[in-house]
Amino acid sequence: MLTKSLKLLGATGLALGVGLGVAQAQTEIEMFFPVPVEGKLAKEMQSLMERFNEAHPEIEATAVYTGSYDETNLKTRAAIKAGRPPAAVIMSANFILEYQLNDEIEPLDPLIEAEGSSADAFMDRFWPALHGNARFADRVWAVPFHNSTPLLYINADHFREVGLDPDNPPATWQDWAAAASKLVKREGGETTRWGLMLPENYDYLGWIMTALTMSNGGLYYNPEYGGEVYYDTPSMLGALTFVHDLAHEFEVMPAAITDGKAVSTAFFAGQTSMVVLSTGSLSFIRENMKDDYRVAFVPRNVRNAVAIGGASLMMPKGLSEEKKQAAWTLMNWLTSPEISGHWSRFTGYFAPNRQAYELPEMKQFIADNPDAKVALDQLQYARSWFATYNTVAVRKALEDQVQAVITGDKQPKEALEAAQENADAQMRPYVEATALKLPASM
Amino acid sequence: MAQTALAVDSPEHGTAAPRRVRRLAGRLGADGRAWLLLLPSLVFLCLFTYWPIVQVLLQALTIETFGSQATSLGLGNFDRLFADAAFTGALLNNLVYAVGTIAPSIALALALAVGLQEATRFNALLRTVVFFPVLLPLVAAAALFLFVFLPGIGLLDYYLATLGAGQTNWLGDPDLALWSLVGLTVWKNAGYYMLFFLAGLQAIPLDLYEAARIEGAGAWRRFTRITLPLLGPSLAFVLVIALVNVITQVDHVVVLTEGGPSGATDLLLFYIYQTAHESYDYGKAAAATVVSVAILLALSLVSLRTLERGVHYEAS
Structure with a gap:
């Protein structure tokens, strides 16, 4: 009885909607989206959806807010397991590989080819640094939506105060450590101002370590095969020893774990002179920082290199042909130069679509905000983001050990050996089913 | 005991439904009435507590391997x-x-x-x-x-x-x-x-x-x-x-x-x-x-x- 009246109600609603719009049946699709930064992004996404639905009367798209990146991952998996996948998901770019390994997402090549385009031409729209996390295993699996890199933020007032030039920020680890030593302030046995702070909570720390290892010539993981990470290597050992020394030798960084939120708060309060944070925090810093500040590339030891972050759009398997088409239309619309640029100016993430920067409003924005330009310039040194089988657990295997080094409970070498061993154990099921699955004796 | 349990219905004495319930309750006997009263919570307990416990037990004993659909039982x-x-x-x-x-x-x-x-x-x-x-x-x-x-x-x-x-x-x-x-x-x-x-x-x-x-x-x-x-x-x-x-x-x-x-x-x-x-x-x-x-x-x-x-x- 209840279901009957509900159905009736739904039918009336549908009839009304169709009556007002077009006579033809609408394709209803759902998109899952996370908000990694602040609340007002969710509102902006709703208004984008309204714009999309207005421009596409044949589609009724709903954006479903699904929490953080991790929660979105969780809810997407649950929806897929329950057999009711959303038509599109904005997914943390380094989680895409696992969906591919588990055979849970659609390759986008057939949709690209149906439009008369090719995978090469399609990917060419996006910055080259973003290709690795979207196109692998010979297929296109995701469309970059908004991306970031880690960036060095410095307090220009502090720099001038100790006789450093804020317009010439440290570019090498040597300069970086030297600047931090000059900037740190001690009174008695207490540090009243830190030279540098890094975000060391889970997820953020792994990303920072990727940047440091890559800046030290390292690869961090095997971009071609999801069963290998390079934790116990010279490039990682150098990076971790540098972190260890910042906290324990030079004593310019707290020897305890600081959360990303605590890092930005300390930067605003003038309690630290330098921080490394995401380019995704640019708008947030711009709005809240009272002191004069500058941004710069993450300093290098061997070469300039950082990993990208951010999210891409992907399409789960198990959708009807109409829903696939509708989702594809939505994905293309959301990553078009105009929308991409709009979202970038609103959030601080950079626009993955290169053509966005050809638009006059975007050129104006870059001219007005030189810090956004630095973020963009660093992109040419950016690389793919670490992604393996069991990504989160493999990342945590390293993070737990790095935290132990920062707090002074472990030495870098033993920490990396433990991290490697734990990470290998996390990837073992995949490795045994792939690289170590060998022909038995015949 | 039964009287007090049913006294709850007293404001609606005039309607037909409570009378039917009372007749039913009378036919069921004390144990039956107890079960009847327990039934609503029992349904939800089974749905959201006992059945999930059984499922978790099964899942805990099921061994899966990556890349294969076959599963086995064990510790x-x-x-x-x-x-x-x-x-x-x-x-x-x-x-x-x-x-x-x-x-x-x-x-x-x-x-x-x-x-x-x-x-x-x-x-x-x-x-x-x-x-x-x-x-x-x-x-x-x-x-x-x-x-x-x-x-x-x-x-x-x-x-x-x-x-x-x-x-x-x-x-x-x-x-x-x-x-x-x-x-x-x-x-x-x-x-x-x-x-x-x-x-x-x-x-x-x-x-x-x-x-x-x-x-x-x-x-x-x-x-x-x-x-x-x-x-x-x-x-x-x-x-x-x-x-x-x-x-x-x-x-x-x-x-x-x-x-x-x-x-x-x-x-x-x-x-x-x-x-x-x-x-x-x-x-x-x-x-x-x-x-x-x-x-x-x-x-x-x-x-x-x-x-x-x-x-x-x-x-x-």
Whole structure:
């Protein structure tokens, strides 16, 4: 009885909607989206959806807010397991590989080819640094939506105060450590101002370590095969020893774990002179920082290199042909130069679509905000983001050990050996089913 | 007995439905009526408690391998669970957390209840103040404490600095982080437990105290010889709730530390969450769930026994 009246109600609603719009049946699709930064992004996404639905009367798209990146991952998996996948998901770019390994997402090549385009031409729209996390295993699996890199933020007032030039920020680890030593302030046995702070909570720390290892010539993981990470290597050992020394030798960084939120708060309060944070925090810093500040590339030891972050759009398997088409239309619309640029100016993430920067409003924005330009310039040194089988657990295997080094409970070498061993154990099921699955004796 | 149960329907005596129910109830007999009354909750308990427990048991015994659909039954998930250093770490953390939260919060609640027992207007105000943290959801409390615990700029460090203490990284120091969570939990729960003790105190006859006073017993003696023994049932009940809280509350871990640094605040429930939803190791997560459900069942069994004994004591 209840279901009957509900159905009736739904039918009336549908009839009304169709009556007002077009006579033809609408394709209803759902998109899952996370908000990694602040609340007002969710509102902006709703208004984008309204714009999309207005421009596409044949589609009724709903954006479903699904929490953080991790929660979105969780809810997407649950929806897929329950057999009711959303038509599109904005997914943390380094989680895409696992969906591919588990055979849970659609390759986008057939949709690209149906439009008369090719995978090469399609990917060419996006910055080259973003290709690795979207196109692998010979297929296109995701469309970059908004991306970031880690960036060095410095307090220009502090720099001038100790006789450093804020317009010439440290570019090498040597300069970086030297600047931090000059900037740190001690009174008695207490540090009243830190030279540098890094975000060391889970997820953020792994990303920072990727940047440091890559800046030290390292690869961090095997971009071609999801069963290998390079934790116990010279490039990682150098990076971790540098972190260890910042906290324990030079004593310019707290020897305890600081959360990303605590890092930005300390930067605003003038309690630290330098921080490394995401380019995704640019708008947030711009709005809240009272002191004069500058941004710069993450300093290098061997070469300039950082990993990208951010999210891409992907399409789960198990959708009807109409829903696939509708989702594809939505994905293309959301990553078009105009929308991409709009979202970038609103959030601080950079626009993955290169053509966005050809638009006059975007050129104006870059001219007005030189810090956004630095973020963009660093992109040419950016690389793919670490992604393996069991990504989160493999990342945590390293993070737990790095935290132990920062707090002074472990030495870098033993920490990396433990991290490697734990990470290998996390990837073992995949490795045994792939690289170590060998022909038995015949 | 049946009469009183059905008296609830009295305002609608005139309608046909209750009369039909009454006739039905009469035909069922006492046992049938009891089952009938239990039925609604039983349906939901089966749907949301017993059936999931059965499923978790099955999942815990099912061994899956990556890249193949074939599964086998066995205890392999439990072997892997007990070999996992993160699991034993979480178990140990949970033990420390239990001891660290239960004893102080119960002692504090008891002291507060005895101290604020008399119903003056000032005491009512103080009770409200102490009870206030209970009104906050744990997630909200944890989000607030994020700013209380901020090193250097947080409220805690700010006030400690006026006393001359230096900066402390409450959540970032692996030796301190779990104790910071303990502090938050005690702050959050003490007011709640106080409520049960206040209720328990109301039931203690005042003439006992009068008699004791005439015999010349001091305040401490009156507390240990009258208040504490007669609060036995309340104490046992609060202990059950506190024990269950230790295993089932996880919001503050999620909000404040995510189990870090270096796994120092990883509690059992958070370990299960991570294993299931971050490592997708459903077998091992189910095995850990079975272990924690077993602990919970054992705890409630033991404590319910003591609870019953407490009630008898009071009656005699």
